[in-house]
Amino acid sequence: MLKTDRQVLTQSGPVDVRSLYDKYAGMLLGYVFEIVRDRKLAEECLVHVFCELSAAFGEENSDGPQNWFQLQRFAKGKLQAFTAVAGNGAAAEGIAMHHSNDQHLAALSAEQKRVFHDIYYHGKSVGLLAAELNRTEEFIRKTLKEAFAILRKSGEN
Amino acid sequence: MVKINEYIESGVLEAYVLGSASEAETRELLYLKAKHPQVSEALRALETDLEHIAQKMAITPPPGTWTKIEANINEIIKARESDALTIDMPYRDQPRESSRSRKSSQFVEVEAESGHMRIRKIWRWIFAGVFLLGKIFLACAIYFYIENRHNEKEIEILKTELRNSRGK
Numbered sequence: 001m002l003k004t005d006r007q008v009l010t011q012s013g014p015v016d017v018r019s020l021y022d023k024y025a026g027m028l029l030g031y032v033f034e035i036v037r038d039r040k041l042a043e044e045c046l047v048h049v050f051c052e053l054s055a056a057f058g059e060e061n062s063d064g065p066q067n068w069f070q071l072q073r074f075a076k077g078k079l080q081a082f083t084a085v086a087g088n089g090a091a092a093e094g095i096a097m098h099h100s101n102d103q104h105l106a107a108l109s110a111e112q113k114r115v116f117h118d119i120y121y122h123g124k125s126v127g128l129l130a131a132e133l134n135r136t137e138e139f140i141r142k143t144l145k146e147a148f149a150i151l152r153k154s155g156e157n
Numbered sequence: 158m159v160k161i162n163e164y165i166e167s168g169v170l171e172a173y174v175l176g177s178a179s180e181a182e183t184r185e186l187l188y189l190k191a192k193h194p195q196v197s198e199a200l201r202a203l204e205t206d207l208e209h210i211a212q213k214m215a216i217t218p219p220p221g222t223w224t225k226i227e228a229n230i231n232e233i234i235k236a237r238e239s240d241a242l243t244i245d246m247p248y249r250d251q252p253r254e255s256s257r258s259r260k261s262s263q264f265v266e267v268e269a270e271s272g273h274m275r276i277r278k279i280w281r282w283i284f285a286g287v288f289l290l291g292k293i294f295l296a297c298a299i300y301f302y303i304e305n306r307h308n309e310k311e312i313e314i315l316k317t318e319l320r321n322s323r324g325k
Binding site: 017018021024025026027029030031033034039042043046047050051054055067068069072073076104116119120123124125126127129138140141142143144145148151152 | 230
C-alpha cells in the first residue's frame with residue numbers, strides 16, 4: 001500500500017523526525033546557538049532544520065540523517081548561508097570572540113579554540129583557516145587533533 | 158601499517174568528522190576506510206567524541222518547540238496535498254480563484270518556463286543556406302520550364318514547315 005505524504009514526512013526511514021528531535025534537539029540547539037549567538041534566532045533555526053528534515057525523509061531514495069554526525073552535517077548544510085555571515089563576523093573579531101562556550105572549551109589553548117570553533121561551527125576549510133592564521137594546513141590539522149584529544153580527556157574526567 | 162597510523166595521526170580524520178576535509182581528502186579517506194578497519198574504527202570513535210562534545214554544549218529547547226515544528230510540517234503536508242489535488246482534477250468546476258488566492262498565501266510565485274527556445278547560432282547559417290538553395294532551385298525550375306515550352310514551340314514550327322515542304 002502506498003504511504004500518504006503525512007506518513008512519509010513523519011515516519012519514513014528507520015529513525016523518524018520525532019525520535020531525532022527527542023534525541024538531538026538540545027544538542028542541535030546548542031550547536032546552532034554557537035553559530036548565531038542569538039537564542040531566539042537559534043530556536044527559529046532549530047524549527048527550520050527539523051522542517052527541512054521532514055522533507056528530506058519524504059524524498060525518494062533518502063532516509064535522511066540517522067545519527068548526530070549526519071544530523072549535524074545536514075543542519076550545517078541548511079544553515080550554510082547563515083554560517084557564512086556569522087563566520088565573517090567571528091573572523092573579524094578574532095580569538096577574543098570565542099567566549100560563550102569557554103566552560104566547555106576551557107581546557108583548550110586560544111589557538112586550539114579558534115581552530116576548533118571556526119571549523120566545527122563556521123564550517124571553514126582547513127586551507128582557508130591556514131591562510132587566515134598564516135599557518136600550514138598540516139599545523140591546522142594537528143591543532144584540531146590536539147583539540148579533539150583534550151576535549152575527549154576532559155569529557156572522560 | 159606505519160603509514161596508516163601516520164595517516165590516522167595526521168588530523169585528516171578530525172577534519173573530515175568536522176566537515177572541513179577537501180573532496181580529494183574525503184575520497185582518499187573513504188577509500189582507506191573501506192580498506193583499513195583501523196581507519197573505520199578511528200572514525201567511529203571520533204563521531205562518538207563529537208556526540209559527547211555536542212551533548213556537553215546542549216541547550217534544552219523551550220517547551221512548545223516540537224508543537225511549532227509539527228505545525229510547520231502539517232503546513233507542508235497540506236500544501237503538498239492541495240497541490241496533488243490540483244494536478245488530479247485540473248478541469249473540474251472548482252472555485253479556481255479562491256484556491257489560487259489560498260495557494261498564493263502558501264507559495265512564492267516563480268516564473269514558469271516560457272515557449273522561448275534556444276538554438277545554436279550555426280542554425281541561422283544553415284537555415285539561410287537552405288532558403289537560398291530553395292530559391293536557386295525554384296529559379297532553375299522556372300527557367301527550364303520556360304526553356305522547355307520554347308523548345309516545344311520551335312519543334313512544332315519545324316514540324317509544320319517540314320510537313321509543308323513535303324506537301325509541295
